[in-house]
Amino acid sequence: MAVLLAGILMAAMLAGCQFLSSETNCRQEARRQASELKDAVSGLVPASIAATVEELDGCDSGDEGGWLSFTVYRAVDGEALIHKFVEGGWKPIADLQKRDECPKCIAGATARINGRSIEVAFMETQESSVFDIIIEFAP
Numbered sequence: 001m002a003v004l005l006a007g008i009l010m011a012a013m014l015a016g017c018q019f020l021s022s023e024t025n026c027r028q029e030a031r032r033q034a035s036e037l038k039d040a041v042s043g044l045v046p047a048s049i050a051a052t053v054e055e056l057d058g059c060d061s062g063d064e065g066g067w068l069s070f071t072v073y074r075a076v077d078g079e080a081l082i083h084k085f086v087e088g089g090w091k092p093i094a095d096l097q098k099r100d101e102c103p104k105c106i107a108g109a110t111a112r113i114n115g116r117s118i119e120v121a122f123m124e125t126q127e128s129s130v131f132d133i134i135i136e137f138a139p
Contacts, residue, residue, distance in 0.1 A: 023059050030057030030066030037068050037135050040113045041120070044088050045070065049081075049133070067136035074129055078107065078122050081133075085109040085120055096121060106131070110138060 034055040042050075052071045058064025072078070086092060086109060093108035102108075108121040117138035125132055 026059035026065075027057060030059055031055065033066035033137060034068055036114070036116075037066070037118065037137070040111070040118050041068075041085075041135055044084050044090075045081075045133075046076075049076065065137065067134060070133040070135075071130050072122075072133055074131065078131060082107045082109060082120075082122060085111075090120070093119065093121075 034057075038053070049070050049072055054069045054071075055066060056069055057066045072081070082092070088111075090109035090111040093110055096102055096105040096108040099105070102121055102123070104124040105121045106124055108119060110117055110119045112118075119136060119138045121134045123132045123134060
């Protein structure tokens, strides 16, 4: 019986180590993706907004990679911001708010950079004084 319990404990520990290893790998990949996304939008996001960047990842609930989130005060003209992306060669995303994953989206744009599609979405928040900008690799 003691051998069986030791075997179960060892298997659980090994499985846990594999999980930690895969989570570590996920977080490393997410940081790499966040860096690529920052590079892709560096000239398009004003410095005052770029200072609010948050690097996020889905590694705690899966292997969803990394993305960026910015908080923007309503005093900033959102239309002028999205226009800056379009002027930079990004294409507007039509009917973005009809997507299941983005019902609060008010505008968006997409571009193909270094062989990957990137999307930027401007989203309503619960706070009337701010909106969010989410930048991520398209699925």
